[in-house]
Amino acid sequence: MQHSYTLLAPAKINLYLEIIGDRPDGFHELVMILQSISLCDRLTINPNGLEQFRVFCQHEQVPSDQTNLAYKAAKLMQLSFPQHFANYGGVDITIEKNIPVAAGLAGGSANAAAVLVGIDLIWKLGLTIPELQTLAAQLGSDVPFCLAGGTAIATGRGEKLGKIKGVDHLWLVLAKYNNLEVSTAWAYQTYRLSFHDTYLSDRQGIEQRTKQIHSGPLVSAIIHKESAKIGELLHNDLEKVVLREYPNVAQLREIMQRSGGLGTMMSGSGPSVFTLCESAEQAKQIQKTVFQSINDPNLGIWIAQFINTGISIST
Ligand SMILES: C[C@](O)(CO)[C@H](O)COP(=O)(O)OP(=O)(O)OC[C@H]1O[C@@H](n2ccc(N)nc2=O)[C@H](O)[C@@H]1O
Numbered sequence: 001m002q003h004s005y006t007l008l009a010p011a012k013i014n015l016y017l018e019i020i021g022d023r024p025d026g027f028h029e030l031v032m033i034l035q036s037i038s039l040c041d042r043l044t045i046n047p048n049g050l051e052q053f054r055v056f057c058q059h060e061q062v063p064s065d066q067t068n069l070a071y072k073a074a075k076l077m078q079l080s081f082p083q084h085f086a087n088y089g090g091v092d093i094t095i096e097k098n099i100p101v102a103a104g105l106a107g108g109s110a111n112a113a114a115v116l117v118g119i120d121l122i123w124k125l126g127l128t129i130p131e132l133q134t135l136a137a138q139l140g141s142d143v144p145f146c147l148a149g150g151t152a153i154a155t156g157r158g159e160k161l162g163k164i165k166g167v168d169h170l171w172l173v174l175a176k177y178n179n180l181e182v183s184t185a186w187a188y189q190t191y192r193l194s195f196h197d198t199y200l201s202d203r204q205g206i207e208q209r210t211k212q213i214h215s216g217p218l219v220s221a222i223i224h225k226e227s228a229k230i231g232e233l234l235h236n237d238l239e240k241v242v243l244r245e246y247p248n249v250a251q252l253r254e255i256m257q258r259s260g261g262l263g264t265m266m267s268g269s270g271p272s273v274f275t276l277c278e279s280a281e282q283a284k285q286i287q288k289t290v291f292q293s294i295n296d297p298n299l300g301i302w303i304a305q306f307i308n309t310g311i312s313i314s315t
């Protein structure tokens with residue numbers, strides 16, 4: 001009798017996102033600081049005794065077919081370990097979606113990371129963290145971080161990770177218009193077209209460019225647990241294109257910023273916006289103020305906490 005596993009897959013926010021330049025593979029060279037938060041999807045992975053993978057998800061914006069990132073993760077495992085697939089068979093993946101979709105919170109990436117972990121366990125592969133990370137990077141730039149979780153500096157496409165000792169006392173209010181999605185590819189392409197001349201020149205060489213990257217003070221504030229400074233130093237280059245294109249997201253950001261808290265920023269390619277808070281009480285107060293200021297049934301607001309784990313097994 002094979003076990004089934006229930007896994008928790010946390011969302012991430014970007015405390016820092018700087019676009020350094022474009023890359024020969026069409027992606028962008030980044031410096032990011034990524035943070036896991038307590039808003040989690042829950043995935044149950046069940047051996048199905050079939051020669052196929054199936055995805056079940058009730059959320060109307062999430063496909064259940066081969067385009068689901070969780071399905072792609074399972075397929076990658078089949079291709080990488082065909083003998084184990086032959087021995088153990090496929091799995092059913094049931095996704096309880098709590099992370100807002102297409103929000104810049106890496107929901108799909110977190111699901112893919114959870115499937116890698118679940119199949120590794122069910123097929124008794126015993127993969128090492130570096131082996132899992134290599135597979136994760138083939139699925140998307142955010143997937144390696146989703147696997148590791150916590151707080152990390154991410155470079156390259158976002159797949160090269162350096163863990164840092166993060167803070168675990170911060171809370172956040174997260175808001176998103178449920179009727180609005182932003183394509184990550186669109187955000188990067190538009191940034192490239194609009195701001196190409198601000199990139200640090202590739203000709204300077206990687207060493208020179210690294211000296212000009214500005215994330216240092218925020219890393220230091222995180223390491224020294226300086227909450228106020230963390231709030232002040234939040235940064236996201238993609239705000240320049242997303243807020244310009246979506247005035248209601250810019251307005252939401254403005255209202256959240258004025259409602260108090262340590263600092264406000266858009267996460268990833270948006271359109272979700274978060275405000276960092278010292279406590280759950282402060283987060284609840286800000287949530288209330290934002291709801292009162294924006295009377296729109298499409299506005300979703302969540303409260304979450306910083307956490308220091310990636311994919312974990314639910315007990
Ligand atoms: C916006 C962020 O979520 C911030 O953490 C990530 O940078 C995007 O991560 P992701 O969604 O896992 O990204 P991928 O699935 O790898 O790529 C989606 C699209 O974003 C663009 N992309 C992504 C990462 C990167 N470093 N440069 C890019 O230009 C590419 O056009 C790509 O087609």
Ligand SMILES: Nc1ncnc2c1ncn2[C@@H]1O[C@H](COP(=O)(O)OP(=O)(O)OP(=O)(O)O)[C@@H](O)[C@H]1O
Pocket residue numbers: 061062063067068069070095100101102103104105106107108109111112142181184268269270
């Ligand atoms: N398992 C999944 N969960 C959510 N969306 C998925 C999943 N698989 C495929 N998708 C599709 O991917 C698109 C992006 O969804 P996702 O929630 O991962 O975006 P995101 O949070 O902006 O990601 P990122 O922050 O990594 O750019 C959605 O439009 C959705 O239809």
